[in-house]
Amino acid sequence: MSDWLERLRAGDRATLARAITAVENETPEARAVLKAIFPHLGKALVVGITGPPGAGKSTLINAYIETLRARGQTVGVVAVDPSSPITGGAILGDRIRMGGHSGDPGVFVRSLASRGHLGGLSRTAAHVIDVMDASGRDVVIVETVGAGQSEVEVAEIAPTKVVVAAPGLGDDIQAIKAGILEIADIFVVNKADLPLADRTAGQLLDMLRLKDHGEWRIPVLKTVALKNEGIEALADAIAQHAKLAETSRPAPRARAAKLIAAQAADLARRSIQALEEKVIDDYCDQVLSGALELEEAAQRALAKAIARS
Ligand SMILES: Nc1nc2c(ncn2[C@@H]2O[C@H](COP(=O)(O)OP(=O)(O)OP(=O)(O)O)[C@@H](O)[C@H]2O)c(=O)[nH]1
Numbered sequence: 001m002s003d004w005l006e007r008l009r010a011g012d013r014a015t016l017a018r019a020i021t022a023v024e025n026e027t028p029e030a031r032a033v034l035k036a037i038f039p040h041l042g043k044a045l046v047v048g049i050t051g052p053p054g055a056g057k058s059t060l061i062n063a064y065i066e067t068l069r070a071r072g073q074t075v076g077v078v079a080v081d082p083s084s085p086i087t088g089g090a091i092l093g094d095r096i097r098m099g100g101h102s103g104d105p106g107v108f109v110r111s112l113a114s115r116g117h118l119g120g121l122s123r124t125a126a127h128v129i130d131v132m133d134a135s136g137r138d139v140v141i142v143e144t145v146g147a148g149q150s151e152v153e154v155a156e157i158a159p160t161k162v163v164v165a166a167p168g169l170g171d172d173i174q175a176i177k178a179g180i181l182e183i184a185d186i187f188v189v190n191k192a193d194l195p196l197a198d199r200t201a202g203q204l205l206d207m208l209r210l211k212d213h214g215e216w217r218i219p220v221l222k223t224v225a226l227k228n229e230g231i232e233a234l235a236d237a238i239a240q241h242a243k244l245a246e247t248s249r250p251a252p253r254a255r256a257a258k259l260i261a262a263q264a265a266d267l268a269r270r271s272i273q274a275l276e277e278k279v280i281d282d283y284c285d286q287v288l289s290g291a292l293e294l295e296e297a298a299q300r301a302l303a304k305a306i307a308r309s
């Protein structure tokens with residue numbers, strides 16, 4: 001085993017930071033990092049925490065981290081900021097809000113900016129989660145703002161997904177309904193110290209009544225993240241769900257097969273997008289004129305893209 005891998009697995013922070021930077025920036029070392037850590041994945045509990053802006057996700061994560069630390073667990077946090085890297089405000093803000101743990105070697109926080117690369121955010125986030133997993137973090141928390149498609153994709157990476165709502169935001173409930181209701185394993189109504197918390201919780205429960213429950217009954221928990229209230233119950237619910245999700249986790253070979261197929265699709269899309277416009281235009285014209293069938297056009301474009309890469 002190479003030195004850095006040994007250091008990473010022993011939990012060395014500097015090595016962890018370097019490995020994350022490599023996969024985040026897709027440097028030449030990134031592939032070697034991902035290859036080396038692959039046999040060491042799947043030990044961390046990965047939990048996605050999403051919800052509308054300002055619901056209190058970062059504050060809640062801060063409180064959850066405290067609970068995990070008190071339980072003797074180490075933590076990694078991946079904060080995904082989909083907004084333009086130019087503003088950068090939320091990233092800085094999150095650093096400050098989670099700053100309470102900055103002196104604790106058991107907590108490692110990394111913020112990712114999307115930098116606008118197409119479909120790249122969820123891939124990058126998945127790689128960063130994997131590096132944290134391989135470094136022996138017991139729990140990896142992924143914070144996303146539940147606004148757009150790419151954030152939902154990121155949230156979907158986590159086997160356990162927590163959706164955070166705040167009371168009295170009727171529009172947010174609509175947004176949650178539209179986008180993230182489907183992915184929630186656990187609902188949290190944070191800011192339960194505010195009026196209307198019970199009403200929001202009631203609305204969520206009403207929505208859940210329409211949902212087909214499998215083995216897991218989606219709980220609606222109330223928290224006051226600012227005062228550390230309800231966090232133990234949340235930590236317990238996350239642990240319970242993760243345990244259940246573990247049992248339905250695909251076997252390593254099935255998981256690898258799925259990842260290879262996903263990676264191949266991604267590779268094909270990127271290679272074709274990298275072709276010159278003129279080449280693509282030519283295929284488009286042929287398809288539009290009926291000269292070329294769609295599947296054949298796709299095959300030719302792919303063959304050309306592969307030949308050039
Ligand atoms: N009253 C009350 N306010 C809270 C609670 N938790 C968080 N807040 C406040 O809500 C505001 C937003 O909290 P954040 O933790 O930044 O929310 P967020 O969801 O991470 O926000 P973004 O990352 O910008 O999407 C802050 O001013 C918090 O102090 C709570 O339990 N009760």
Ligand SMILES: [Mg+2]
Nearest residue numbers: 057058059094
């Ligand atoms: Mg936040």
